Amino acid sequence: MKLRYPILIINFKTYIEATGKRALELAKAAEKVAKETGASIAVAPQHIDLRLVAENVEIPVLAQSADPEPPGAHTGHILLEAIKEAGAVGVIINHSEKRIRIDQAREIIERCRNLDLTVVACAAVPVEAGAIAVLGPEAVAIEPPELIGTGRAVSREKPEVVTNGVNMVRKVAPEVKVLCGAGVESGEDVKRALELGAEGVLVASAIVKAKNWEEKIRDMALPLVKR
Numbered sequence: 332m333k334l335r336y337p338i339l340i341i342n343f344k345t346y347i348e349a350t351g352k353r354a355l356e357l358a359k360a361a362e363k364v365a366k367e368t369g370a371s372i373a374v375a376p377q378h379i380d381l382r383l384v385a386e387n388v389e390i391p392v393l394a395q396s397a398d399p400e401p402p403g404a405h406t407g408h409i410l411l412e413a414i415k416e417a418g419a420v421g422v423i424i425n426h427s428e429k430r431i432r433i434d435q436a437r438e439i440i441e442r443c444r445n446l447d448l449t450v451v452a453c454a455a456v457p458v459e460a461g462a463i464a465v466l467g468p469e470a471v472a473i474e475p476p477e478l479i480g481t482g483r484a485v486s487r488e489k490p491e492v493v494t495n496g497v498n499m500v501r502k503v504a505p506e507v508k509v510l511c512g513a514g515v516e517s518g519e520d521v522k523r524a525l526e527l528g529a530e531g532v533l534v535a536s537a538i539v540k541a542k543n544w545e546e547k548i549r550d551m552a553l554p555l556v557k558r
């Protein structure tokens with residue numbers, strides 16, 4: 332199962348509300364909305380919950396990070412082959428809460444190509460989006476770190492970051508999709524992101540912490556299909 336665009340990617344981070352059994356409940360809510368609306372929704376639970384989620388939902392599952400090391404003597408590292416075997420279709424890399432070096436990003440992207448895993452590479456600013464896009468991930472996600480978790484959406488607060496990122500990536504690697512995230516909390520924020528040229532949105536706190544997951548996910552997913 333590959334990613335379809337425009338897409339809503341729900342990053343569970345290490346929120347306790349989306350850990351273990353609750354990771355599966357949240358993924359099930361996302362799956363329900365995806366089926367009901369036809370919107371493309373993917374989920375990124377913690378590594379430990381990847382298999383549980385991937386085996387029980389029919390929407391794409393992504394890992395939140397990975398290490399470039401190949402199989403072998405690398406204690407404590409997150410192996411791409413293990414991510415794939417757990418049932419994930421891809422991996423988010425270089426999130427601002429889990430930064431990696433550019434050489435590590437290159438290595439992971441190359442290894443993912445051979446393993447047929449999709450890469451969503453994060454970038455904090457447009458110039459970084461351009462730099463990482465040339466390495467050939469499927470998508471680049473621009474997330475200004477200062478807006479993450481604030482409820483102040485990048486598409487409202489810093490629309491120029493989205494448009495500059497889109498333009499930068501189009502110039503250097505036109506086949507790479509551009510997503511955005513940080514502070515996104517409503518369907519209106521998602522709609523604006525799409526209007527700015529993004530082909531999807533990454534969101535965490537607004538959904539994970541919502542009282543009614545399904546309702547919140549539906550609000551954010553509808554702009555993906557009503558265009």
Ligand code: G3P
Nearest residue numbers: 479480513514534535536
């Ligand atoms: O990966 C998505 C994330 O960093 C955005 O977080 O809580 O601002 O939606 P949040």
